[in-house]
Amino acid sequence: MVKSFLEHDKRHFNMTIRFSNDSDDAAVERFLFMVAYTDVIDWDVRTKLMTEWRRVIAKYRDLNMTVYESAGFYVDQMLSLGTVTVQVRFDDYILQVRRESSIIQTPAVLQGINEWVIPWVDSIYTELQDRNHCD
Structure with a gap:
């Protein structure tokens, strides 16, 4: 379910998450979380x-x-x-x-x-x- 969410073309998070394997029940191995502020x-x-x-x-x-x-x-x-x-x-x-x-x-x-x-x-x-x- 998480992988199908990430593959949606409007959600560009797929490049920031690495899974332990390619199966549907894979665990998240690494991820990137960014917070930005301006001015x-x-x-x-x-x-x-x-x-x-x-x-x-x-x-x-x-x-x-x-x-x-x-x-x-x-x-x-x-x-x-x-x-x-x-x-x-x-x-x-x-x-x-x-x-x-x-x-x-x-x-x-x-x-x-x-x-x-x-x-x-x-x-x-x-x-x-x-x-x-x-x-």
């Missing part, structure tokens, strides 16, 4: 979508699923940006700051950057864009 330019939304899909497929590791997003590299960078930034700041701080007064002032300055500067830059509609840098 999502906000990186926070893209990151949330990617994170949610990864959370969903993590529940079914035995199915060997993968989430593909054309801008996945940028999404992964967005997810790690906060941790990496703090780590680099801390390392730089430890290596370069020598005076005790600076040791007290620097964390306050860094906290101010996180609380005021970054939200301000975000509020003036500065956003990342996928761009091909081919000249």
Whole structure:
């Protein structure tokens, strides 16, 4: 019954499913499931979508699923940006700051950057864009 449904000319799913054999009672061996979205330019939304899909497929590791997003590299960078930034700041701080007064002032300055500067830059509609840098 499934095979006859897939062979219908208006349903183009036959190429996305592999059966264990050619009989009518064959089991599905592999399949491809795609979800698409358009006009999502906000990186926070893209990151949330990617994170949610990864959370969903993590529940079914035995199915060997993968989430593909054309801008996945940028999404992964967005997810790690906060941790990496703090780590680099801390390392730089430890290596370069020598005076005790600076040791007290620097964390306050860094906290101010996180609380005021970054939200301000975000509020003036500065956003990342996928761009091909081919000249």
